Structure formats: structure tokens, C-alpha cells
Amino acid sequence: MDVKEFEARQRAREYFHSLSVLPGAWTVIRVDGRGFSRLTEQRFDKPFDARFCDLMVVTAQALLTELGGRYAYTESDEISVLLDPASDLFGRGVEKLVSISAGVASAAFTHAATEPAHFDARLWVGVGVEDVADYFSWRQSDATRSALNGWCYWTLRKDGQSPRQANRTLDGAGTSDKNELLYRHGINFNDLPTWQRPASDCGGKPTNTRASIPYAPPPSPPPAAG
Ligand SMILES: Nc1nc2c(ncn2[C@@H]2O[C@H](COP(=O)(O)OP(=O)(O)OP(=O)(O)O)[C@@H](O)[C@H]2O)c(=O)[nH]1
């Protein structure tokens, strides 16, 4: 058997290894805790826990440093790290970017929490700063939506409702219904600390809340081609 030919055939089967992010694209790597509903169930305050938030911030800082990112944003069990369009990290290889990011996040969180935790990772790509602003605005809206829902769910649970009852109560409820529900329980959502209700009125720009970690100046347009 020709050893070189055999080697080439095996390498060719690593189909996805040649996938890479287009040069000049803005890239966000988002990691998300695997099975964190279970992990957070017993050990952390609901719906939000300051120690859990600190663990996520430590993990985000580790990712930002390892990836040489420009900015990181964390909410719930996810972290987004923005890479510069000029970044050539791992030759922009998709497999390396996602696997190493997931590895760094898992190691950093595990080390800080002193218990094993895993993260998955995915890539987002955009062509300009407007796309980047849209991305972070999207994640922030998602954070606000799930924060409001989380507050309602755990308020109902603490009020004696079962998981099924709480879910049924919230099924189909709109934003104002949820705000009213909290209000009836003595909670004004807008008065909660910002790290427990990520702001959504920031004009599409990431805000500097406890969960946001600016690392470099806000994104500026990449240099014109040519
Ligand atoms: N108790 C507590 N739970 C939190 C906190 N922040 C996030 N979580 C929980 O983390 C979970 C994150 O949601 P998901 O990522 O959709 O759920 P998951 O179980 O991690 O599922 P996969 O990501 O699909 O593996 C939710 O159940 C949140 O309630 C916190 O500060 N305290």
C-alpha cells in the first residue's frame, strides 16, 4: 500500500476541515452552556444568581483573552465574542474556532466553579458594523425576553404553582401581561438591577451592563478594500 496515498485518502475524509470564515467578515463566536437548566437547578438562585453571573463573566474574560476578541457579551448561559475582521485566528478555520472556543469556555467555567461544565459553540458572520449592531441588539432582546419570562416563571413557582401550571399561566401571555403579573407580586421589572433585566432600549448598541465586557473601542468600519 502506498503510504502517502493512504494518508491523503484519510485526510480527504476530514471533509469539514477546509471550511473557513471568509476573509474580512465580522465574526461572532457564541458559546452556550450544555444542560445548564439542570446544572443551575439546585445550586443557584432563581431566576438570577450573582455568583453564576460572575462565573459567566470569568469565562467570558478567558475567551476574550484566548481569542484576542474585541468585545464580549454574556447573558444567561451564553457568551458572544466579537472577532475583528482582520483576525486570522486559526487561519479562520471553522472547526478550530468552534472546538477551541467550546474547550476554553468549558475549562474556564469548570475551573472557576470547581465542577464539570460543558459548552457548545457556533459562528455568526456579518459583512459590516450594522450587522454587528443588529447581532448584539438581537441577543439583548432575547436576554430581555427570557429575563421577563424567567422572573414570571419563578414568581409563580415561588407562589406555589407547579412547573406545568406556571408554564400554562404564561402560555400566550404578552409582555404587558407579564409585567402586570410581576407588578401584582410587588415586582417592578424596570426597577430590577440591569444585570437581571438586560436593557433593550439601547438603540441596537450593546450596553455596558455587568454582563457586558468591552475590551476594545466599539467596532469601527473595516478599512476600504483595495
Ligand atoms: N438558577 C439560575 N439559572 C440560570 C441563571 N442564568 C441562566 N440560568 C438557566 O440556564 C438555562 C439556560 O437555558 P438554555 O441554554 O436554553 O438551556 P440548557 O439546559 O442549557 O439547554 P442546552 O443549551 O440546549 O443544552 C435556563 O434554564 C436558565 O434558567 C441564573 O443566574 N440562575
Ligand SMILES: [Mg+2]
Ligand atoms: Mg444552554
